[in-house]
Amino acid sequence: MLSARRHYVSIVQKKHKTEPVIATHTRLIKELAKPRMARSARLAEQKLDSARVPEHPRITMPGTVDRIIPSLSPSKPERAQIAVDGAHRPHRDLRIENSLLDENGEDVKLKKGARVEVTVTSQPKK
Numbered sequence: 001m002l003s004a005r006r007h008y009v010s011i012v013q014k015k016h017k018t019e020p021v022i023a024t025h026t027r028l029i030k031e032l033a034k035p036r037m038a039r040s041a042r043l044a045e046q047k048l049d050s051a052r053v054p055e056h057p058r059i060t061m062p063g064t065v066d067r068i069i070p071s072l073s074p075s076k077p078e079r080a081q082i083a084v085d086g087a088h089r090p091h092r093d094l095r096i097e098n099s100l101l102d103e104n105g106e107d108v109k110l111k112k113g114a115r116v117e118v119t120v121t122s123q124p125k126k
Helices: 002-013 021-033 039-048
Strands: 058-069 079-084 093-097 115-121
Touching: 058 093, 079 115
Parallel strands: none
Antiparallel strands: 058 079, 058 115, 079 093
């Protein structure tokens, strides 16, 4: 019985964000004023729009350089292991070559503990 009371209290104490009825009504009126269009027609219209620059889907996530892995041969560059924050456990660690270029074209290297941003972009199907 005690657990049921706790559950009831937690439900009662939650605050729900609701928008006013008038705002919902005006948003609905605006949506209904638009002409109805099939999804395929909307996509075709977007493809014909020359001013629109299509962007590939992408996500940027923060990460930290966990460790620097030295190369076994001098001809290969060392590698940096990056732990991506917010990624699932088996996919959290990325390893990249630790030879990067800055905006001036200078060679730079990541250091252990450095904060980085990892951007993943998808390529369109061909």
